[in-house]
Amino acid sequence: MTISVLLADDQHLVRAGFRSLLRRGRDITVVGEASTGDEAVRAARTLRPDVILMDIRMPGIDGITATRQILGFHPAKIIILTTFETDEYVFAALAAGASGFLTKEIDPDGLRNAVRVVAAGDALLSPSVTRRVVGEFAHRPVVAAASPGGDRLAVLTEREREVVRLVATGFSNDDIARELVISPLTAKTHVTRAIAKLGVRDRVQLVIVAFQDGLVGN
Structure with missing residues (x-):
């Protein structure tokens, strides 16, 4: 293509x-x-x-x-x-x-x-x-779908949370696949589902949500 x-x-x-x-x-x-x-x-x-x-x-x-x-x-x-x-x-x-x-x-x-x-x-x-820049940006507004209980990440499975954490620390789909011993396609599927569940536009905003909600420390 x-x-x-x-x-x-x-x-x-x-x-x-x-x-x-x-x-x-x-x-x-x-x-x-x-x-x-x-x-x-x-x-x-x-x-x-x-x-x-x-x-x-x-x-x-x-x-x-x-x-x-x-x-x-x-x-x-x-x-x-x-x-x-x-x-x-x-x-x-x-x-x-x-x-x-x-x-x-x-x-x-x-x-x-x-x-x-x-x-x-x-x-x-x-x-x-740097990570410092992304962490600072995480304190600024981002459009995302919050869950009724206020914890946006609650809609994710444990594996999806782990994938989001790895995305937020700079891992590519291939890196995630190696870290979790899964296929790159499976890693990409987890990322895509997390983006859909959280109501964010892409991986950048996925990272921001991870910082905002404490999944990754600043």
């Missing part, structure tokens, strides 16, 4: 570099480009890409606002790419619904892998986005 990608960055050379790097992946196709946040929104509405690489600082609306608007009509996986790795941007990007946050210093293989990871439904944060 080919992953369709939209590039949104106000610098032509940056877009050209990303386009060249991504085209080396046979399973990845760049279907469009945008140089402003407004263009990104229009392109996403027309092209319906699987993944969007979104710069933060662009003319017109910024990348975070564009992310929020796009996710209002199309469930794309959006990776925020920026040279400004600050807590403020991490928080804003995750709150807007981004599935990943990476700096532009990422290496070519890492970039292509990031596209594949979010396209498969996983969340992605750069290694330097």
Whole structure:
């Protein structure tokens, strides 16, 4: 299956570099480009890409606002790419619904892998986005379905709780499979069920709920 990608960055050379790097992946196709946040929104509405690489600082609306608007009509996986790795941007990007946050210093293989990871439904944060950042973000509001008793995690089975804990500590589906001695498909099924039961959008918000409800310590 080919992953369709939209590039949104106000610098032509940056877009050209990303386009060249991504085209080396046979399973990845760049279907469009945008140089402003407004263009990104229009392109996403027309092209319906699987993944969007979104710069933060662009003319017109910024990348975070564009992310929020796009996710209002199309469930794309959006990776925020920026040279400004600050807590403020991490928080804003995750709150807007981004599935990943990476700096532009990422290496070519890492970039292509990031596209594949979010396209498969996983969340992605750069290694330097630390546990402290995620833990601090966990104290901010997140949309999730609370159970009648007030314990959102009560709707999960013990195995699902363990899977959510591992997701919150940075484990991929393959990592979870090895840790729990189950298949990657079973691990993915547990994650998908936990997301559905908790009423959250994706793995990022699953992590936030885990921190908020004390499943993982800050």
